Amino acid sequence: MLAKLHLIYFSPTGTTRRIVEQIALGIKARIIEHHDLTLDLSGIDTKLNDGMAIIGVPVYAGRVPEICLQRMQNLSANQIPAVIVVLYGNREFEDALVELRDFVLTKGFIPNAAAAFIGEHSYSTATHPIAANRPDHDDLNKACQFGEVITQGIKDWYQMNPPVIAGSIPYRERTPLGGISPxxxxxxxxxxxxxxxxxxxxxxxxxxxxxxxxxxxxxxxxxxxxxxxxxxxxxHPALNARREMLATHYQTRKEPSIFIGAAVENVI
Ligand SMILES: Cc1cc2nc3c(=O)[nH]c(=O)nc-3n(C[C@H](O)[C@H](O)[C@H](O)COP(=O)(O)O)c2cc1C
Incomplete structure (x- = not known):
C-alpha cells in the first residue's frame, strides 16, 4: 500500500473535493494528508518529498482559476507522482487540464494520470439545472475505479510515457472576472x-x-x-443569460475523461 497521499484541492462548492477524495479511496494509502486551499488565503508553502499527490481544481472559463495557481505558487515537489484532476460543469474543460499539467510540471511533480470529472455547475439552480447533483453515484464509482487503476501503475510511474491530454496551447484567453457578485x-x-x-x-x-x-x-x-x-x-442580467444558455445547450450528460500514461494503460 502507498505510504502517503497528499490531497491538494480548491473547491468552493465541494464537487472537486468529493472527486479527489473518491480517487484517494481507490488508490488507498496509509496516510492521507489534506491540503484544502479553498479558505487558505496564504496558500500552500511546502515541498513534498515523498508519497503521491492528487491535485484538483475546478474549471473556470476553460482554464485553471488564477486563484488556484496563486495558492499553489509556493508548492513544490521532489519529482513525486501526481494525479491531476479538473472538475467542470458539463460544458467543456477546454485547456484547464493541460494548463494544470504544465503548472505542476514546473513545480516538480510527475503528472502521469489526469482526469476531467463533472460536477454540478456553480450557476445551476432549481429552475435552471446544469449537471444538478453531480458528481452522482456513477461519477463517484468511476473516480474510485480510476484510483484503483492508478494503484496498479504506480510501480511503473517513472518509466511510463506521459499521457496525451485534451486541450490546446496556447491556452484560451482568460475571461476577466470582477464587477459582479451574488x-x-x-x-x-x-x-x-x-x-x-x-x-x-x-x-x-x-x-x-x-x-x-x-x-x-x-x-x-x-x-x-x-x-x-x-x-x-x-x-445579474449577464449571468442569467449565461445560465439560460448553459441550461439550454448543455443538458446532454457528459462522462468523465481519463488520460493515463502508457504503462498504466496496459493494466486496464
Ligand atoms: C466563474 C466560473 C466559470 C466556470 N466555467 C466553466 C467552464 O468553462 N466550463 C464548465 O463546464 N464549467 C464551468 N464552471 C462550472 C464549474 O467548473 C463547476 O461548477 C465546478 O464543479 C465547481 O467546482 P467546486 O464544486 O469544487 O467549487 C464555471 C464556474 C464558475 C464559478
Whole structure:
C-alpha cells in the first residue's frame, strides 16, 4: 500500500473535493494528508518529498482559476507522482487540464494520470439545472475505479510515457472576472455569517448587515450554495443569460475523461 497521499484541492462548492477524495479511496494509502486551499488565503508553502499527490481544481472559463495557481505558487515537489484532476460543469474543460499539467510540471511533480470529472455547475439552480447533483453515484464509482487503476501503475510511474491530454496551447484567453457578485435578499438574511465563512476570497463582511466587495468576487457561488436561508442569489442580467444558455445547450450528460500514461494503460 502507498505510504502517503497528499490531497491538494480548491473547491468552493465541494464537487472537486468529493472527486479527489473518491480517487484517494481507490488508490488507498496509509496516510492521507489534506491540503484544502479553498479558505487558505496564504496558500500552500511546502515541498513534498515523498508519497503521491492528487491535485484538483475546478474549471473556470476553460482554464485553471488564477486563484488556484496563486495558492499553489509556493508548492513544490521532489519529482513525486501526481494525479491531476479538473472538475467542470458539463460544458467543456477546454485547456484547464493541460494548463494544470504544465503548472505542476514546473513545480516538480510527475503528472502521469489526469482526469476531467463533472460536477454540478456553480450557476445551476432549481429552475435552471446544469449537471444538478453531480458528481452522482456513477461519477463517484468511476473516480474510485480510476484510483484503483492508478494503484496498479504506480510501480511503473517513472518509466511510463506521459499521457496525451485534451486541450490546446496556447491556452484560451482568460475571461476577466470582477464587477459582479451574488445579491443578498435582505428579508431572508438572518446574519448567521455562513456566507462570510464560506467565501474563499474573504470578500463578504458582516457588521449589522452583510456587505460584499464586488471587485474581488470570483463568482464561485460558495455563498449561494451554502446559505441556509437561500438569501444569496446570483441574479445579474449577464449571468442569467449565461445560465439560460448553459441550461439550454448543455443538458446532454457528459462522462468523465481519463488520460493515463502508457504503462498504466496496459493494466486496464
Ligand atoms: C466563474 C466560473 C466559470 C466556470 N466555467 C466553466 C467552464 O468553462 N466550463 C464548465 O463546464 N464549467 C464551468 N464552471 C462550472 C464549474 O467548473 C463547476 O461548477 C465546478 O464543479 C465547481 O467546482 P467546486 O464544486 O469544487 O467549487 C464555471 C464556474 C464558475 C464559478
Amino acid at each position: 445579491n443578498l435578499i435582505q428579508e431572508r438574511c438572518t446574519l448567521c455569517g455562513t456566507c462570510v465563512k464560506a467565501c474563499p476570497t474573504n470578500v463578504i463582511t458582516i457588521s449589522g448587515c452583510i456587505t460584499t466587495n464586488v471587485k474581488d468576487c470570483i463568482l464561485c457561488c460558495a455563498c449561494v450554495k451554502g446559505c441556509p436561508e437561500q438569501a444569496r442569489v446570483l441574479d
